[in-house]
Amino acid sequence: MRILAALALLSIAACATTQATPPVQHWQDVVTAEDRVRLRDWRSAFTRALEQARAANHGQQIEREGALLDPDAALGGPIPDGDYRCRVIKVGAKSQGLLDYVTYPAFHCLIEQGKAQRFTKLSGSQRHVGLIYPADQLRQVFLGTLVLGDETTANKYGTDGVRVVAGWVERIGHSRWRMVLPYPHYESLVDVIELVPEQ
Numbered sequence: 001m002r003i004l005a006a007l008a009l010l011s012i013a014a015c016a017t018t019q020a021t022p023p024v025q026h027w028q029d030v031v032t033a034e035d036r037v038r039l040r041d042w043r044s045a046f047t048r049a050l051e052q053a054r055a056a057n058h059g060q061q062i063e064r065e066g067a068l069l070d071p072d073a074a075l076g077g078p079i080p081d082g083d084y085r086c087r088v089i090k091v092g093a094k095s096q097g098l099l100d101y102v103t104y105p106a107f108h109c110l111i112e113q114g115k116a117q118r119f120t121k122l123s124g125s126q127r128h129v130g131l132i133y134p135a136d137q138l139r140q141v142f143l144g145t146l147v148l149g150d151e152t153t154a155n156k157y158g159t160d161g162v163r164v165v166a167g168w169v170e171r172i173g174h175s176r177w178r179m180v181l182p183y184p185h186y187e188s189l190v191d192v193i194e195l196v197p198e199q
Helices: 002-020 033-040 042-055 059-064
Strands: 082-093 101-103 107-113 117-121 126-134 139-148 164-173 176-182 188-197
Touching: 033 042, 033 164, 042 059, 042 082, 042 176, 042 188, 059 101, 117 139, 126 164, 164 188
Parallel strands: none
Antiparallel strands: 082 101, 082 107, 082 188, 107 117, 117 126, 126 139, 139 164, 164 176, 176 188
16 A cells, blocks of 8 residues: 555656656747748858858868868767857858958857757857757757847847847767858858867
8 A cells, every 4th residue: 555655656746747847849839930041041051151251262261170161060969068168250241341251269158958958158249149959860950149249138039030040050070069050140141150168
């Protein structure tokens, strides 16, 4: 009788745990129509941006980055939680007069677990904040928004069409990942963020 009572209590506890943890949403249920197109066309954005940068005499810089700027470098494997050094490279000019290739020093980024993985770029004038969702065997999807300047809070994804960002998160080497953000609203054709765990 005591064993049956204990089993009943365990069953109730399991139900309570299940009810308290909401299911993770699929990125397809969250993504905006515009971002769905940007994610679909990521490779054409990437190759077009690289062509522009090479035409502006940045070929050697591109080659030095190796897998980071190779559209087909994805190896598969999710990105773990933790602290990261994240370096942003903007490739291809969105309009005439802008630079075709800009690289920035590494910033501090954080990936932590919630209902889904949450990515936060903690420093810099353009700070990406959002969620990372499972996608396929090669990559994950990032859906987020930009926090600019001295702002302290981020808009909810999808509420400000100019601030939304979307991209693919891919492992490209041992303890090395990248985030490919096609057709961002500011400055470039593609933003590539290198993610390396902090030691």
